Amino acid sequence: xxxxxxxxxxxxxxxxxxxxxxxxxxxxxxxxxxxxxxxxxxxxxxxxxxxxxxxxxxxxxxxxxxxxxxxxxxxxxxxxxxxxxxxxxxxxxxxxxxxxxxxxxxxxxxxxxxxxxxxxxxxxxxxxxxxxxxxxxxxxxxxxxxxxxxxxxxxxxxxxxxxxxxxxxxxxxxxxxxxxxxxxxxxxxxxxxxxxxxxxxxxxxxxxxxxxxxxxxxxxxxxxxxxxxxxxxxxxxxxxxxxxxxxxxxxxxxxxxxxxxxxxxxxxxxxxxxxxxxxxxxxxxxxxxxxxxxxxxxxxxxxxxxxxxxxxxxxxxxxxxxxxxxxxxxxxxxxxxxxxxxxxxxxxxxxxxx
Amino acid sequence: xxxxxxxxxxxxxxxxxxxxxxxxxxxxxxxxxxxxxxxxxxxxxxxxxxxxxxxxxxxxxxxxxxxxxxxxxxxxxxxxxxxxxxxxxxxxxxxxxxxxxxxxxxxxxxxxxxxxxxxxxxxxxxxxxxxxxxxxxxxxxxxxxxxxxxxxxxxxxxxxxxxxxxxxxxxxxxxxxxxxxxxxxxxxxxxxxxxxxxxxxxxxxxxxxxxxxxxxxxxxxxxxxxxxxxxxxxxxxxxxxxxxxxxxxxxxxxxxxxxxxxxxxxxxxxxxxxxxxxxxxxxxxxxxxxxxxxxxxxxxxxxxxxxxxxxxxxxxxxxxxxxxxx
Numbered sequence: 001x002x003x004x005x006x007x008x009x010x011x012x013x014x015x016x017x018x019x020x021x022x023x024x025x026x027x028x029x030x031x032x033x034x035x036x037x038x039x040x041x042x043x044x045x046x047x048x049x050x051x052x053x054x055x056x057x058x059x060x061x062x063x064x065x066x067x068x069x070x071x072x073x074x075x076x077x078x079x080x081x082x083x084x085x086x087x088x089x090x091x092x093x094x095x096x097x098x099x100x101x102x103x104x105x106x107x108x109x110x111x112x113x114x115x116x117x118x119x120x121x122x123x124x125x126x127x128x129x130x131x132x133x134x135x136x137x138x139x140x141x142x143x144x145x146x147x148x149x150x151x152x153x154x155x156x157x158x159x160x161x162x163x164x165x166x167x168x169x170x171x172x173x174x175x176x177x178x179x180x181x182x183x184x185x186x187x188x189x190x191x192x193x194x195x196x197x198x199x200x201x202x203x204x205x206x207x208x209x210x211x212x213x214x215x216x217x218x219x220x221x222x223x224x225x226x227x228x229x230x231x232x233x234x235x236x237x238x239x240x241x242x243x244x245x246x247x248x249x250x251x252x253x254x255x256x257x258x259x260x261x262x263x264x265x266x267x268x269x270x271x272x273x274x275x276x277x278x279x280x281x282x283x284x285x286x287x288x289x290x291x292x293x294x295x296x297x298x299x300x301x302x303x304x305x306x307x308x309x310x311x312x313x314x315x316x317x318x319x320x321x322x323x324x325x326x327x328x329x330x331x332x333x334x335x336x337x338x339x340x341x342x343x344x345x346x347x348x349x350x351x352x353x354x
Numbered sequence: 355x356x357x358x359x360x361x362x363x364x365x366x367x368x369x370x371x372x373x374x375x376x377x378x379x380x381x382x383x384x385x386x387x388x389x390x391x392x393x394x395x396x397x398x399x400x401x402x403x404x405x406x407x408x409x410x411x412x413x414x415x416x417x418x419x420x421x422x423x424x425x426x427x428x429x430x431x432x433x434x435x436x437x438x439x440x441x442x443x444x445x446x447x448x449x450x451x452x453x454x455x456x457x458x459x460x461x462x463x464x465x466x467x468x469x470x471x472x473x474x475x476x477x478x479x480x481x482x483x484x485x486x487x488x489x490x491x492x493x494x495x496x497x498x499x500x501x502x503x504x505x506x507x508x509x510x511x512x513x514x515x516x517x518x519x520x521x522x523x524x525x526x527x528x529x530x531x532x533x534x535x536x537x538x539x540x541x542x543x544x545x546x547x548x549x550x551x552x553x554x555x556x557x558x559x560x561x562x563x564x565x566x567x568x569x570x571x572x573x574x575x576x577x578x579x580x581x582x583x584x585x586x587x588x589x590x591x592x593x594x595x596x597x598x599x600x601x602x603x604x605x606x607x608x609x610x611x612x613x614x615x616x617x618x619x620x621x622x623x624x625x626x627x628x629x630x631x632x633x634x635x636x637x638x639x640x641x642x643x644x645x646x647x648x649x650x651x652x653x654x655x656x657x658x659x660x661x662x663x664x665x666x667x668x669x670x671x672x673x674x675x676x677x678x679x680x
Contacts, residue, residue, distance in 0.1 A: 083423075111458040122426070123458055127450050133416040134451070137423020144405055144429070151423075163443070167416040174411055328461040329496055331519035335594050336495075 004201065005247060006227055007217040011275040013283025021226040027289035033074060033221045034281045035299045037066035040090045041278065042303035043099050044252075046310050047089075047106070051256040055314055057108045060087045064219070064251030067277025068184050070094060071224025072246070075232055076152060078120060081138055083131040083153040086124040087184075091154065095121040099306060100313035109317050129155055129162030132181070136168050139177040139235070150235035152180040152228075158189025160205075161197045169209040169243070178235035180228065181206075181243045184218060186250035191263035203245035211241045218248030219277040249275070323352040355538055361531040363505035364394045364470075367512035368432065372402050378516060379424065381408045381417055382434030382470075391436055392472060392531055414440055418447035421467045422455065430466040432516060438473040439482030445490070452521045453496030465496075465521045468512070473501075474565045474615050475662055476529035478655045485652055486616040491523045492593035493620070499592040500546060501525040503567035505535040507550075507590065514546040525592065527565035549596035551603065555585035558672050559603040561626060562613035563589035566663065570613060573668040582676060592622055597629050604634045609675040610642030613663045617649040640678035645671040 007016055008023050015023070025033075044061050051059040062069065065087065073094025076082065084091060092102050096119050104110035105124055112123040125131035135153035142149050159165055160183055172179050183202055187194050198205070206213025212234075216227040224246055231242035249272035253260050285291040322344055326337050344350050358366070372378050380395060380402075386409040389396030399407035410417050414435060421431035435441045441448075448469065455463045475484030492499045498520050502508040508526070515522040544550055552567060553574045560570050567588045574584040585603050589595060604610050610630050612623040623644040630642050645663045653661045663671075 081427075110460075111454070112460060115462045116426070116459060117462055123455075127446065130419065130447065130451055133419025133447070134423035134426065136416070137420030137425075138427045139423070140420060141424045141427025141429050145427075164415055164419060164447075167411070167413040167419070170411050170413060171416050171420060328457045328459075330498075331456065331461075331464060334498075335597070 004215050005217050006214060006223050007220050008223040008226065009220045009280050009284060011219070011280050013280040013287065015284070018223075021223065021230070023222050023226065025222060025225060027285070029074070030222065030281060031285055031289070031291060031295070033070050033225075034278065034285060035302070036070045036073070036090070036093060037221065037278045037281070038299050039303045039306055040066055040070065040093050042307045043093075043310055044089060046307035047103060048252070048256060050103070050311065050314055051106070056103060056106045056256075059106055059256045060254070061252035061256070062087050062089045064249050064272065064277070065184055065186055066090050067221040068218035068224050068246035068248050071221035072152070072182055072228045075225050075228035077149070077232070080150045080152060080232065081120045081122070081142075083122045083135040083138070083151070084124055085128075085131065085154050085156060085159065086126050087156070088154045092121060095119040097121060099310045100317070103310070103314050104317065107314060107317050109319050128159035129164040129168070131155070132159075132164050132168035133171065135179050136171045136175070136177050139172070139179040140175055143175070143178060148236045150178050150180055150232040152182055152232065154182050154184065156189065157183065157185040157187070157194035157197050157202060158192065160202055169205070172241040173210045176238070176240040178238065179241045180231045180235055181241060182228065183243065183245045184248055185245050186248050188250055188254065188260075188264070190254040190258060191260075201245065203243055206243035211243065213243040213245065215245045215247055218246030219275045219280070221277055221281060321351050323350040355536045357534050358505050358537050359532050359534050360502070360505045360508045360526070361392060361394055363509035363537050364512055364526065365396055365398070367509045368395065368398060369401070371513050371516045372398065372406065375430065375516070377428060378430045378432070379406050379408060380432045380434070381410050381421060383410055383412050383417075383436050385409060385434050390434060392528065394470070394526075395434065414444040415447050418444040418452060418467070418469065422447065422451050422465065425465050425467055426463055430516060432468045432470060434470045436472070437483045438471055438485040438487055441469075441471060441487055448491065448497070449494050453494050457496060464519050466519055467521045468515045468524050469522070470524045470526060472528040472531075473525045474527050474529060475652060475655065475658050476565055478658070480655070484655060484658065486614070488523065488525055488592050489616065489621045492622050497521055497523060497593065498547070499523040499525065500590060501527065501564040501592055502590070503527065503530065503564055503588050505533075506537045506543070509537050509539070510542045511546060511590070514542070518546065525564060529565045530568070544590070547591040547594060547596060549590055549599040550588040551585065551599065552588050553584060553586035555583035555607065557583045557607055558609040558611060558675055559585045559587060559600065559607045560611045560613065560668065560672070561587045561589060561600055563592055566613045566615065569663070569665050569668060572665050573672065576665065576669060577672055582672060584672065595622070595626055595629070597626070597633070600626065601630055601633045604630050604642070605637040608637055608639035610638070611668065611671045611675060612642065612644050613668055613671075614644065614646045615662050616647050618644040618646045619649060621646065640675040643671055643675060
């Protein structure tokens with residue numbers, strides 16, 4: 001890893017100092033992060049199993065990226081607005097999205113999964129970088145409302161090559177939009193290594209657009225928290241956008257349809273295992289805060305309960321009646337919606353009668 | 355009644371909408387000090403300020419993409435795409451996001467976005483400045499497409515489109531921007547999705563929209579000299595089509611000619627012909643036809659009169675459907 005990286009906690013769980021960032025988190029805060037990371041990893045394992053058992057159409061696992069996601073999620077305020085990509089289960093968890101709702105899209109019983117305004121957390125975005133101008137637009141709206149919130153948008157190293165990503169940087173800079181661009185560089189866009197997306201470190205792109213870029217150890221939740229918190233504060237204070245590159249590794253497959261053994265080497269995976277975001281926090285908690293095995297076991301038990309509940313909730317999810325496909329396509333009456341509904345009813349393919 | 359050009363009517367319509375809704379923004383390239391390359395937004399930035407009349411970076415995808423974010427935040431946007439041929443960089447945002455987010459959010463998001471699009475040819479322009487991309491958007495569930503053909507409709511339809519909670523591709527026939535017409539500032543008349551019967555007739559129903567409407571009226575004048583009575587329908591709403599008005603007309607005339615400025619393949623006109631046949635088959639005395647353009651890219655503008663449906667070609671189409679039962 002590069003020495004440009006902001007790191008406050010080594011893979012071994014040793015604290016390190018950084019000239020610009022220091023930990024502001026208490027032992028309780030760090031334990032809460034440990035708990036959240038553990039739960040999200042367990043949920044993610046359960047989702048992968050559900051997909052393997054034919055209960056989900058697809059799953060995009062986030063193992064290995066919990067440090068980046070929980071660190072960032074903890075830095076956000078409830079009033080901030082977040083635009084995710086499709087792998088931010090940890091951020092969704094921090095925003096309060098119920099785990100079962102996160103899986104509705106993957107079980108193909110919903111096009112979304114939740115009301116974004118309930119959690120100030122938009123819907124998963126599968127088209128790469130499409131959410132980035134949305135975030136800039138939302139931030140421009142908050143700016144016009146004189147509402148001192150930040151907007152944060154998640155994307156990956158793959159998405160960083162999209163035109164919309166680069167356009168967003170231009171817009172955010174031109175309008176001094178209160179937005180934080182959070183790039184999880186997990187080293188691969190499916191099989192394409194991040195060096196193909198950007199031979200230079202991604203965070204350095206920000207300079208060309210006229211705002212700060214920071215590369216943080218994405219597997220160090222403490223560092224991610226501090227870097228994100230400062231970027232969000234800058235945005236809220238009207239000081240403009242920041243690009244954060246959280247340098248991490250996708251331990252699992254791109255999705256359950258992917259086979260990463262075809263394009264990456266075991267030694268890399270092994271190396272990153274030693275940089276695990278959860279283990280290093282656990283080591284710190286044990287050593288510095290005297291957290292005992294019983295407390296970790298309690299978290300494990302809680303994570304299991306949440307995963308089993310998730311399984312039950314998912315198995316209970318059934319496809320809605322076919323007539324719902326006509327809902328919310330348009331706000332106003334539309335003749336083809338009326339006609340389609342009528343046709344489906346006449347064909348007897350719905351329980352609806354009008 | 356006031357005389358004004360379509361450009362002025364659009365400008366006045368935007369001004370009125372901006373005055374009544376502080377959450378309405380106008381975004382686009384060169385729309386501020388310059389007033390837009392067609393001057394449709396002239397004077398708006400001076401009146402409503404740079405925070406609401408936004409000169410954007412030259413990035414169409416993000417003009418639409420940021421409008422989506424602004425819509426999520428509760429703002430309405432009128433986005434100007436400078437020319438028809440420049441809308442394609444924004445195609446993904448329009449088709450994947452604007453059209454779908456209401457559905458995906460189960461109604462939580464309202465995509466109140468109007469995308470203004472100077473379209474169609476006839477101004478002797480160079481490459482990428484004369485296209486008719488409306489069928490791409492008409493094909494997309496979640497979107498609506500409308501087109502004005504008169505200053506009166508321009509004035510009212512732009513305000514109706516802004517008031518609509520659905521996203522609308524607002525197609526403006528650029529060749530008609532500078533033609534004057536009567537605008538009734540008090541009476542809105544038709545709804546946004548209603549077709550207008552511009553001329554009543556008994557022999558052939560001719561349908562078109564945008565710049566074609568005036569040519570249909572001229573064709574009706576010429577045909578009348580030969581004793582053929584054309585009923586001219588201005589579609590106004592391209593998607594959804596007010597099919598009832600067309601079917602009602604065809605049931606009377608028995609003949610249909612649809613005019614459009616692009617290939618008939620997978621087009622709005624093809625859909626109208628198909629639908630009318632389905633609904634009025636036994637009232638028809640000739641097969642409905644399209645008088646469209648050829649299946650070639652929009653040609654060099656020195657050949658555009660041979661490409662676009664001229665009055666002569668429209669009349670030839672009328673002769674073809676008239677001759678069918680002769």
